[in-house]
Amino acid sequence: MSSDAFIEMLAPSSGEKILDIGAGRGRVADRVMRASNGAEVYAVEPDEKRVASMRREFPAIKSSVAAAESLPFPDSYFDKAYATMALHHFADLDRALREVARVLQQGGRFVILDVEPSSLLGGIFRLFASLMGEHLNLLSEDQLLARTAPEGFRVGRSERHGSRYLVELSRP
Numbered sequence: 001m002s003s004d005a006f007i008e009m010l011a012p013s014s015g016e017k018i019l020d021i022g023a024g025r026g027r028v029a030d031r032v033m034r035a036s037n038g039a040e041v042y043a044v045e046p047d048e049k050r051v052a053s054m055r056r057e058f059p060a061i062k063s064s065v066a067a068a069e070s071l072p073f074p075d076s077y078f079d080k081a082y083a084t085m086a087l088h089h090f091a092d093l094d095r096a097l098r099e100v101a102r103v104l105q106q107g108g109r110f111v112i113l114d115v116e117p118s119s120l121l122g123g124i125f126r127l128f129a130s131l132m133g134e135h136l137n138l139l140s141e142d143q144l145l146a147r148t149a150p151e152g153f154r155v156g157r158s159e160r161h162g163s164r165y166l167v168e169l170s171r172p
Contacts, residue, residue, distance in 0.1 A: 005161060006084065007035045009168050010111045014038030016079040019103065020061075021068045021096075022046075022086025026054030029061045032082075042078070044071060068096035073103045080104075082111040085164075088125070088136045093147060101151040101171055110153065110169040116140060119163035141165040 012018055012032050016039040020029040023043035033041040044066040045051050054063045066072050068083070068090045081100050090096045100110055115122045117138035129136040139147065145155055148169055156168035 005159065005166060006082075006111065006113055007031065009157065009159075009166055010080060010082055010109070012036035012039050012041075012080065016040070017042065017077060019044070019071075019073070019078045019081040021071075021081060021083045021100065022089060023050075023054065023061075023063065024086075025050050026058045026061050026063060028082075028084050029054070029063075030058045033058075033060060042073070044068070067091070069099060071099045071103050075102055076105045076108075077103050078105065078108060080109045080111070082113075084113040085115070087112055087114045087144070088138045090137060093137055093139075094150075097148055097151045097153070101153065104171045106171060108171045109156070110171070112144065112167045112169070113164060114139070114144070116160070116163055116165055121163035141167060 012035050014037045018039050018041050020043040023029050023045045026043055029041050029043040041061050043061050043063040046067045048065050051063050051065045069092050081104055115125055117140055122138055125136055153169040154172055156170050158167045
């Protein structure tokens with residue numbers, strides 16, 4: 001999948017506050033910042049080494065060490081949030097979804113890019129996680145949508161891109 005589909009769905013704009021959840025080393029956050037022409041991009045990542053790397057390489061990104069289940073921001077702080085290839089790593093998905101709903105403004109957008117578990121890539125992810133002794137929470141698009149409904153998210157668009165899916169949710 002091209003990054004264009006993700007950027008198009010997120011539609012970052014100047015003046016917005018946008019949160020990258022599970023930001024890794026910050027490459028997607030940097031792409032979002034460049035595409036927005038002036039948005040404030042925040043990034044959270046639980047791995048301290050990755051956050052240190054992000055701070056060195058992308059100092060304009062407001063990065064912090066934090067897990068999706070405990071976001072260090074006030075209620076209704078962000079216009080948009082996203083998680084790219086990170087959702088399956090969240091230790092407590094329901095708690096993370098509550099946190100995203102909490103920090104998003106009314107009408108805010110949450111875009112998720114993740115792996116379809118029944119795909120070849122999903123199988124590779126499960127194998128790698130098994131070899132590394134890690135647990136992955138791979139959800140199908142339908143399973144994800146069922147988990148977001150109790151938090152009040154509404155589905156805007158969803159697209160399938162080979163072994164991955166892209167979902168746009170909004171907070172009414």
